[in-house]
Amino acid sequence: MAEKPASPSCFFFAASLVLLTLSSCLASPTPTPPSPSCLSGTLSNILYRNNNASFPTVLENYIRNARWNTTTTPKPLLIITPLQESDVQAAVLCAKRIGLQIRIRSGGHDYEGLSYVSRSQQPYFVLDMSNLRQITVDIGKQVATVQAGATLGELYYNIWKNSKIHGFPAGLCTTLGVGGHISGGGYGAMLRKYGLSVDNVIDAKIVDVKGRILNRKAMGEDLFWAIRGGGGASFGVVLSYTVKLVPVTENVTVFRVERTLEQNATDLAVQWQQVAPTIDDRFFLRLLLLPSNKTVKASIVAFFLGGADEAVSILKKKFPLLGLEKQNCIEMSWIESAIWLNNPDDYKIGVKPEIILNRRLNTAGFLKRKSDYVQVPISKEALEGIAKKIIELGKVALAFNPYGGKMAEIPADATAFPHRAGNLFKIQYSVNWNDSSPAAAENFVNETRSLYSYMTPFVSKNPRSAFLNYRDLDIGINTFGKNSYEEGKVYGAKYFNGNFERLVKIKTAVDPDNFFRNEQSIPILPNNH
Template identity: 45%
Template sequence: MAMLRRLALAFFLSCFSCSVPSLASSDDFLQCLAKKIPSELVYKQSSSDFTDVLVSSIRFPNFFTNTTVRPLCIVTPTDAGHVQAAVLCGRRNGVRLRVRSGGHDYEGLSYRSVRPEVFGVVDLAKLRSISVNESESTAWVNSGATIGELYYAIGKNNSELAFPAGECPTLGVGGHFSGGGVGMLMRKYGLSSDNVVDAKLVNAKGELLDRAGMGEDHFWAIRGGGGQSFGIVLSWKIQLLHVPPTVAVFSISKTLDQGAVDIVTRWQVVGPSLPDDLTMRVKVQGQEAMFLAVYLGTCSSLVATMGREFPELNMTSADCRSMTYLESTALSFTTLANIGTPEEVLLNRTSGLDISVEGKSDYVRRPISRAAWNDIFSWFKKNGSGLIMLEPHGGFIGSVPNATTPYPHRDGVLYVIQYLVFWPGANGAAPQTWLHDFYDFMGQHVTADPREAYVNFRDLDIGQNAVVDDVSTFESGQVWGERYFMGNFRRLAEVKAQVDPTDYFRNEQTTPPLLHRRN
């Protein structure tokens, strides 16, 4: 507790010692951009389209309020040179940049600041090209593309090629890959970041580098070390992977009266140990659990496997549907009632500002008891809008050494929990209180020392950087960093010290540089 109080005091004092650009330097920054980037690609706060561009990728309207610190301007580059110019102008005039691809950061840190500061946003939405090389089974994808667009481009090029990534089609490639990339193929092929073979980024000096130019330590850090810490990644070369011409999917709901508690309790052991061709996640909401699966095989084989491995679910051939992998991604694995959804839905980038969301995460390494699951289900009687998603690990992802990439939650992990709560509009005091109380309750059932968390489900409640002498402190970063990255956090901080020692790429939860003077 004494350590936490010292860190809290350091954070409080840092709010008064941070370097804030003057009005003159802000003007100089905008003038610098005007000289180097076409005016139609830069939106100042005074621009008539500024709000529309800002809102274009805001997924959580609770961050679109008067209390949110908004950017000085938004740069929408169409080539690498524009990004380099923005970095050089920012460095020269003391204005930091935040980077947005899909806008799914759970804390909105890609386009807003929690603390008073002057900053610009580089919005990569116009950098979204995808080039598939079928002969090499590779693709180059720009960070501004969405996961849905990537799935569509791959599947339309060759229905027997795929890429392991998330279920939400509007996720931006840049942020998703930067944090790891959990998804329905990870038990077979690993995370998104496990399958990145090259990248192009603009570093803190404004240089454009590929894998060879940045070096292996830097390349290691960007593949799971969290967005915005190590530069602006413009594009990724990914290894595409083979799937059969058709896959089998099912979604089966079980209520409490149908034995949901017993089946979820059993799933904790079965889900991570199934053949790696089969991934079955669970959504718990209200008084039921929905089991959602994709299998790289036929329905007949899936029925046999489920009968052998998980008879408690009572899955039959009537529950199964066969389709291409691309068609399965268009369903988003929520319900088979949406079969027939056109694949073009994956290309939809729009979202409304009518529903707000807050999320948290946990990892489970020991099965939660049946009695505890009874208690967990009782929480959902208190709030019908809350839910949890259970994503199984095991398979290939569990066989990869923890230090291979910054994502460390591998060996021994049964599953990751994503907690979500929804509410209309921006005022969500009651559902947010429910979420925080439920998360506190779950602490006794999940990992501890540290209580692990997934960086792509960013959560400022677990800690924020303190800034001293205009650099984030390593000690404050450890509080949250070791929960996201565990034993890999120190190496990330060492890489940060090599590639960005002045902490130019910074937000409230970017990796701080491990400088010798802080040891």
């Protein structure tokens, strides 16, 4: 595909933004918007100034963490909601021309709000991709092309509408935006059978820093490698991904089994570590350790790509402490399992698949997340200590997500996502709260950090690895001063391990002035200028 030039509307857009910038944004942290005359024309239906009555709604619709929706949270000057690819080209070129920073948002699930908040004190705008949500499915070729602003629920639904025996390996949360989710890796219940989302991407379209629309052939294999697990927002604006569909059985099996400490939850967790990463790769056995009335509840939330009889037969032999019986299981279609996995507590048998299309706008709660990787089984004694710590803290939960299967077969440098063989499971630290006070936020964030610190002996080392899609500013922030590369290496080595240096070289080649950046983006090589 040839490089596509930017729309002529860019020049009108540039003039508008120049007026905006020169009139106010550099002089005040809360600028006065420009007169309506400079925003008239074809862009008026996709551009929201910060005094527009719709601005708060458009901003808040895709804020998924209420911590970043307070009166003190920095706000963008503008929100631009592209309706076509040329709108994205115009936004990139014009912002670059006048030095206005871009934050790129597809679903808004970045845990630290980096897709819509800039902490740099510089004026910025949000490029909200939520209107770019077209999905085409070709069952004959077993592929789908999905724009970055679509949700996983919309992708799953469109696949289901075309075939009841195809699916796609991606996340459990159906409101995730495709652009951020896939570019960071894409982790879900079929990863042990089919790998991550990025392992099943065969093409992509991106707007680069020159405003060109590039597909895989035009961007080259280095950049295509980088935007599969390295985070797209460091390199440009991902417009769409073309993905391979995978076969699924007409019926799959899900179940949830729970035990408290008094019901031998610790022994269950010990055996889980032996079983979950090594069992038949059609299984995904997620283990949650949840604080519950001064005890800890171990909850195994499971998916099996097959029928209940087979699932029970395998687990009776491989995981006897689970005590699974057929009556614990629910057989359902793959699309129904996507709904169930998104929220087992709210699932109702017979629910219409259309529910998966609900974007749940402006429903954010307060939360903090962190991540770790475990490479050596955690002993029973250590698990008992972890349980005591969870009870002591009272609110923070752990989710153990098993590896093995396909994840152990794919080389660490096959994509930018490095966390493959050698990992038994990934940990997500999770805490949610409702109190909007700063004191509550400080308390719950500190509780999460306390458990993270306690877990240090049991997780990966040199580096202590982290998952990009569980964004965590605690592990490092880039201020983009003279030590930008060194600052970037602190978090970059944790997110990308041995792939970090290649990502830096690619970033330096495709965006040498570091236009596409955020507090945890890939830095350019030192002394590049």
